[in-house]
Amino acid sequence: MLKSIILSIVLCLSLTFAHAADKQILKQTEMMTVDKSGLMYHARMDTGAVNSSLHAVDLTIIGGAAKKMKQNIGKTVEFTTENEKGEKKRMKAEIVSTSTVKNSQGTETRYMVNLEIGFPDALKKVKVNLRDRSHMDYKLLIGRNFLKKDYIVDVSEKKTIGPIAKLNIKQANLIYNTRIDTGAVENSLHAVNLRIEKEDKTDMENNIGKMITFTTENDKGKKVDIRTKIRGTSLIRNAQGSEIRYMVRLSVGEPGQEFLVDVNLKDRSKMSHKLLIGRNWLQGHYMVDVSKK
Known part of the structure; x- marks a missing residue:
């Protein structure tokens, strides 16, 4: 009986390590892109954020915006994004939901869109919230919805x-x-x-x-x-x-x-x-x- 328990523990640990070994290790910051933007961003990995976030200003709801943000779900939003070099791109995406975010500045609701983000040769479609990140160091923030299952973040930055x-x-x-x-x-x-x-x-x-x-x-x-x-x-x-x-x-x-x-x-x-x-x-x-x- 004891032998079976030990064997099960060893097998479980082996599978865990094997699974971890399959994941790519990321530094705290990586050069990443947003598909169809043609821009490269100095992206911050943020394991504390559920969703990823992209700098977006001058948002326009095509066909006209409803009074309540949730009523715009399903519509297309047009926005301008910009990387750390000041390079800009006007983009469009379908609004799939809204997200209410609480932080030290208070509470705000943001539009969520599906975008392919990541490395140019390894993009991943995830929900991304759009917000004005003009005063932030990083215009693209990578959250857990991108990192899970595929990546490990190494904060030691060796x-x-x-x-x-x-x-x-x-x-x-x-x-x-x-x-x-x-x-x-x-x-x-x-x-x-x-x-x-x-x-x-x-x-x-x-x-x-x-x-x-x-x-x-x-x-x-x-x-x-x-x-x-x-x-x-x-x-x-x-x-x-x-x-x-x-x-x-x-x-x-x-x-x-x-x-x-x-x-x-x-x-x-x-x-x-x-x-x-x-x-x-x-x-x-x-x-x-x-x-x-």
């Missing part, structure tokens, strides 16, 4: 990086031709001539918290001394055996986008890359594309 990248260490003001290594847990920096204040030469653990000064060098031969605090030690195992290295915290990243991360210190004189980036720098920030140059 950037893509190649197997080799030009990264800066802020404390050294040096650019390194850096190896990106998803197989490494930690980052590793070339460091020689280590000098520790009141060093205990018999037990590295006793030096944690002390100030260390070391010399680093990039691939162009530029050398700099860095002085910082020892944050810990790290046991590294590789094909050459095992060794314990000091860990320090440095600001590492693309120039102007550095962030603090732990780095182990190692004499990398005989290695091609004086800075190696591991998973503790990549995680939550970057995806690695090995085909990227």
